[in-house]
Structure formats: C-alpha cells, structure tokens
Amino acid sequence: MIDIHTHPVQVAELLDRDPDLPRAVRDVFGLFMPPQPLRTYELHLDEAGTDQAVVLPIDCTTAHGAKVVSNEGVAWLMEQTDRVIGFASVDPNEADAPAKLEHAVKEYGLVGLKLDPALQLFDPADRDHAFPVYEQALQLDIPVLIHCGLSWARVGRSSKAHPLALEEVIHAFPDLKIVIPHFGWPWVDESVMLALKHRNVYLDTSILHSGTPPESIRHTLERVGLDALDRSLHAQVLFGSNYPRVDPKRVADGVRRLGLRPSLERKIFDTNARELLNMNAQVAA
C-alpha cells in the first residue's frame, strides 16, 4: 500500500537539522503542532496499513523566502528509513529550476516533482516559467503532483490553484503524468472532468474540508459517482492522506468504508501508485 501524499513537516529529526525549517513550517505551511520523532511517522504508516509513503517538499524561495523541506532534506530522510519515497520540489519562478530538478532526480534519487501554485505563487500555465519545469519532468520521466483547490496554509492563495489552469498544460504535455490532489476540492467536477478526459491525469483521496475523512470522502465521491470511479477512473485514483493535516489512519478508513469493489480498492491503495511511480519496473529490473 502506497500513500502518495505526505508532508514530512512534523519530523523532529528533520526540523532539528535545518534551522530555517521550523519557521517555514509555521509561517508558510501553516502547521502549529509540536514535532514528533521519525518513528511516529513510520508508526502512522503502520496504523493506516501503508508500506511506503511519498514525502513532498515545497520550494517557496521566491514567494516566501523559504523551503518547506528542501530536496536535500528529503534525500536525508530517505537515508534514515526505507518507508519514504522522495519527491523533489523546485521554484518555477527561478530560472534554474529545470536544472535543479535534474540535479535532485539524478543526484538524490527523487522520483517525482511537487508543485504548489497556491504557496509558490506561480501560474501553472505560465509558458515562460512553469513549462520548462514540466518539460524537464517529462524528460526525466517523473510524475508531477500539483496542488489544486483549497490551500489550508494561511498564506496560500487557492485562486492560483484552479485545476482548469492545468488544461493548457495537459494539452502541451500529453505524456506528462499529473496528479491533482484532494480531487481538487472545491473544484471537484473540473478535476474529475480532466481525469475522465485525459488518461495521464490522476486524483488523490486527501479530501479534507469539513467533517471526518470518512464523511468528507464519501460526500465528495458520491457526488462524483462511485460507479464513475469503478468504470472510468479505476486506474487514476490514488490513496493520499495529506499527513499531517490529518492522520493517515482516518483517510485510509474513509476509503475502506466506501465499500468499493475489492479490485478497485486494491488499485487505489496500491497498484495505481506503483504504476505511476514505475515501481513495478524497478522491482522487475
């Protein structure tokens, strides 16, 4: 089982070794909880039934003068535990962002890219700044998880993260694998529309707005139609928790309580992420 969406912003060992990180976590990411040992992070995965989880940094250098976990921090975390799968983040507003992405993938072994237009304050359809980053991701054959919808960070601008802004990106890069987290809530219909139309667009289950995860996930996905998940989106929905905004055990419980066909549940929890991340190919090799 793979969790496609966690933020290592509460890991004490990571906060201890980066003096700038506590401020970034508090003032940019907007998390105000005390740190927990890395062991707690691993135990959270156990409690949810997760084998491995993607850890997502966010490079907000231009917008906020901070990195909410650096690529180097993610690489260090990967050395401490084999439970994490590292994604990179680069700031599209920096001219050398494509080169930094190549460095993070080739030197640190990071296997995906995280972008957050709401926090990084860039236009996802900006041909001058964002497109070179997508081009690099495509060349490196890595997926891109682009925050869409509600940004819980106080300084986050959700207006920058409308999923329809990705339509131009999808047209320009039809082979780039794009993950829209949170089903793009509140722009769920728009996010689902993109995934229905484009096989390279994925959606994750970290749907958190009000109520418990079992409630918010059921409410949102029943609106989409559980039959649509089974028939049209079975290969494109990924389990993502958005830890530590919420406990992974509760999001996993929310997905399990949907009562999906076992084969679909297995795809959401495991198979789809492994295919997206080329993990099956790595095992075979």
Place this chain on the structure above:
Amino acid sequence: MTSRVIRFGIQTTGDTETIDITERVRDMVRETGVQDGLALVMTLHTTTAITVNEGLPDLEDDIVEMLQRLAPAEGDYRHARFLHSDGQMAVNAPSHLRGALLGFQCMFPIADGEMVMGGRQTIYFVELDGPLYREAVVQVIGA
C-alpha cells in the same frame, strides 16, 4: 517539605493502547527520596488517559471495548473540522470523549519511601489517538 515534578515520555505504537507504567512511576517516586507524602501521575494530553485497574489483559481489552461502546468511532460529533490553531483537521472527538471518561490523573500516598498501592492496582497510561510520542508527569510532594 519538597515538591518535584518529573516529566517522562512514552512512544505509543497504535491507535488505542493500555500501557502499564506502574514500575516506572514507582522508580521515579523512589528516586526522589521522599519518605512520606503524595504522588500525582498526570498525562499532559487530552486524547490520552491515566487510569488504575487490575493488570490483566482481558480487563485491558474490556476497558477498550467499553470506551469504544460509550464513545463510538462514528457519531454526530461537532469536533470534526479544521482547527486553525493547529493547522490540522480536528476529527478525533471520540478520542477526547474517551479520555474524559477515564480521566487524566491518579494519586497515591507515599509511606516509608514507597507508593501505597492495592495488590491488584496497576497504573495505566492509555493512548486514545495514537501512534504518537506522548508525555506525562509525576509530581511527588512530601518529606
């Protein structure tokens, strides 16, 4: 008269756990050297509890099942929303309510340098929303 507050940590490993801390507390009390007085044991969290019961695995399971029956995982709880002061979803009302049912502290007399406890009494630190690194305190007051 002396008063000492000793803070200690517990790494819990699951959602709900009953953890026997009796010997750990006894050792802390002994180390203070207090011969006669009181020992307060208190958790520093609202989704954990301190309780005293007979140290038997079947009773531990019964306590957990009682809590799950009285404060079920699903319910029309108000505490199910984003908590702006934490930056997290606050969706653990059952954990808080279970903590309220068990309570957050216990107290024992100290005589001749030892805690005065019934032969079947066991002190439990109860995790109600783990896994997490937790903290509790023992305060020893006496002479």
